[in-house]
Amino acid sequence: MSKLSSILKSDAVLPSSKEVVLNLLCTSNYIAEKYAVFFKQFEITGPQYNVLRILRGQKGNPANLSTIQERMVHKNSNAGRLIDKLLLKDLVERNTCKENRRKIEILITQKGLDLLSSIDPELDELESENLKGFTKEEMTTLSELLEKLRE
Amino acid sequence: MSKLSSILKSDAVLPSSKEVVLNLLCTSNYIAEKYAVFFKQFEITGPQYNVLRILRGQKGNPANLSTIQERMVHKNSNAGRLIDKLLLKDLVERNTCKENRRKIEILITQKGLDLLSSIDPELDELESENLKGFTKEEMTTLSELLEKLRE
DNA sequence: GAACAACATTTGTTGGTACAAATGTAATGC
DNA sequence: GCATTACATTTGTACCAACAAATGTTGTTC
Numbered sequence: 001m002s003k004l005s006s007i008l009k010s011d012a013v014l015p016s017s018k019e020v021v022l023n024l025l026c027t028s029n030y031i032a033e034k035y036a037v038f039f040k041q042f043e044i045t046g047p048q049y050n051v052l053r054i055l056r057g058q059k060g061n062p063a064n065l066s067t068i069q070e071r072m073v074h075k076n077s078n079a080g081r082l083i084d085k086l087l088l089k090d091l092v093e094r095n096t097c098k099e100n101r102r103k104i105e106i107l108i109t110q111k112g113l114d115l116l117s118s119i120d121p122e123l124d125e126l127e128s129e130n131l132k133g134f135t136k137e138e139m140t141t142l143s144e145l146l147e148k149l150r151e
Numbered sequence: 152m153s154k155l156s157s158i159l160k161s162d163a164v165l166p167s168s169k170e171v172v173l174n175l176l177c178t179s180n181y182i183a184e185k186y187a188v189f190f191k192q193f194e195i196t197g198p199q200y201n202v203l204r205i206l207r208g209q210k211g212n213p214a215n216l217s218t219i220q221e222r223m224v225h226k227n228s229n230a231g232r233l234i235d236k237l238l239l240k241d242l243v244e245r246n247t248c249k250e251n252r253r254k255i256e257i258l259i260t261q262k263g264l265d266l267l268s269s270i271d272p273e274l275d276e277l278e279s280e281n282l283k284g285f286t287k288e289e290m291t292t293l294s295e296l297l298e299k300l301r302e
Numbered sequence: 303g304a305a306c307a308a309c310a311t312t313t314g315t316t317g318g319t320a321c322a323a324a325t326g327t328a329a330t331g332c
Numbered sequence: 333g334c335a336t337t338a339c340a341t342t343t344g345t346a347c348c349a350a351c352a353a354a355t356g357t358t359g360t361t362c
Contacts, residue, residue, distance in 0.1 A: 002301040009222045010208065016290040017278040021182060023297040025224050028179035030301050031172060033227075036320080047348065057161065065311060071160045073176050076184075076350055080312065085347085102310040102357045127168040133299060139167040142296040145289060146174040149281065150153040150181050187350080198318065216341060227320055231342065236317080253327045253340045 002030075024149070031130065038126055042119055043089070047074060051082050052091060052116055055108035062105030064097070091115060153181075175300070182281065189277055193270055194240070198225060202233050203242060203267055206259035213256030215248070242266060 004019065005011055007026050014022070035046050044052075054071045055063055069079045083106060086092040091112035097103035108116075131139060155170065156162055158177055165173070186197050195203075205222045206214055220230045234257060237243040242263035248254035259267075282290060 002298060004298070008224065012208070015275075015278070016287060016294070017282040020282060020285075020290050020294050020297075021278060022224065023294045024175075024179055024182060027297040027300050028175055029225060031175060033320095045347070057163070066309090073159070073173065074180060074349070077348065078312095078350085082348085100310085100358070104311070124166075127166070127172060130300065131168040131171060133302060134171075136167060138296060138299075139171050141292065142300075143167070143171050143174045145293040145296070146171075146178040147153060147155070148284060148289075149178050149293075151284060184350095196317065217339090225319070228318065229320085229342095232318085251328070251340085255341070 020149075034126070034130070038123070039119075042115060044115070044119075047072070047077055047082055048086055048091075049116075049119065050074075051079065051086060052108060052112055055092060055106060056113060056116055058108075060107075062095075062097075062107050064103045064105060068106065086112070171300075185277070185281070189274070190270075193266060195242075195266070195270075198223070198228055198233055199237055199242075200267075200270065201225075202230065202237060203259060203263050206243060206257060207264060207267055209259075211258075213246075213248075213258050215254045215256060219257065237263070 004014075004022055004026065008022070032046070039046055039049055050072050051068055054068050065079050065083070068083075069075065069077075072079065083092060083094060087094060089111075090109055093107045093109055095105045095107075097105050134142075155165075155173055155177065159173070183197065190197055190200055201223050202219055205219050216230050216234070219234075220226065220228075223230065234243060234245060238245060240262075241260055244258045244260055246256045246258075248256050285293075
């Protein structure tokens with residue numbers, strides 16, 4: 001059972017608005033934890049994967065810090081320190097930009113690309129597993145309602 | 152605009168399953184951030200509020216750490232250190248249990264209760280504001296779909 | 303060209319999450 | 333009663349989030 005009441009061990013009757021928010025937070029935690037466990041096998045974290053994905057999307061062009069920050073799921077994370085961690089694992093390369101020495105150029109390394117290649121098929125599997133009980137319509141409805149909540 | 156593409160600055164077409172997950176994470180961040188800003192006025196954080204709520208729900212009976220942990224939205228948070236923070240603000244009281252000295256008894260203070268009283272009406276307002284565009288049916292549907300995702 | 307503002311990143315600090323290990327206490331079996 | 337086990341909390345470490353301040357660089361204005 002994964003009802004709110006059993007997660008929070010409380011039988012209190014809540015207004016629908018609180019129930020929605022608590023469901024949102026609990027489900028988000030649940031999914032985030034699944035991802036964390038998944039990424040751990042690759043000795044990486046979710047935010048670090050996010051950075052690598054963005055860098056791969058650059059298709060060879062270097063990205064600077066602010067661009068990465070903008071595109072991350074967590075806008076307020078400190079991309080600089082995430083890059084530090086990725087550097088230690090040789091998954092990215094960092095150079096100061098010659099034309100504008102305020103900027104730094106960040107590139108994904110071949111090792112980084114290889115790691116992503118090994119992660120992606122398994123991640124796809126995890127994702128379809130997560131949503132295996134859902135019809136296409138339910139997924140669309142859920143996405144729309146979540147989007148509406150951000151308005 | 153709060154569409155995923157504008158949040159993540161990417162026009163990539165994603166499979167529905169990835170889209171749902173990203174929408175979930177983005178919406179959860181969005182809401183969590185709103186709450187963080189809200190609680191900040193009261194010099195408290197979301198998890199700390201969560202602990203205070205649980206303690207108030209005890210209606211005068213002390214709670215021990217493991218009980219609090221169990222009932223929290225974030226199960227893996229370190230309730231012990233949250234209690235430390237609350238102690239510094241005199242919002243809770245901590246005593247070692249006389250019958251079983253392994254346990255500690257945690258109680259919310261009058262100051263803590265007063266703080267909750269001042270927070271609650273404003274929080275209710277924030278919550279109904281968050282969901283003001285939703286019909287009752289939409290809220291139910293959203294809660295159900297979120298719950299289904301945890302199965 | 304010196305002062306100033308704008309930009310890009312780095313650093314520092316506080317708070318929380320996640321997990322493992324250590325500590326102290328109580329109950330159980332022999 | 334002593335060792336073992338289970339229980340409840342504390343402590344330690346690594347990582348991320350949130351935010352403010354500092355640093356270094358470039359562009360602009362007078």
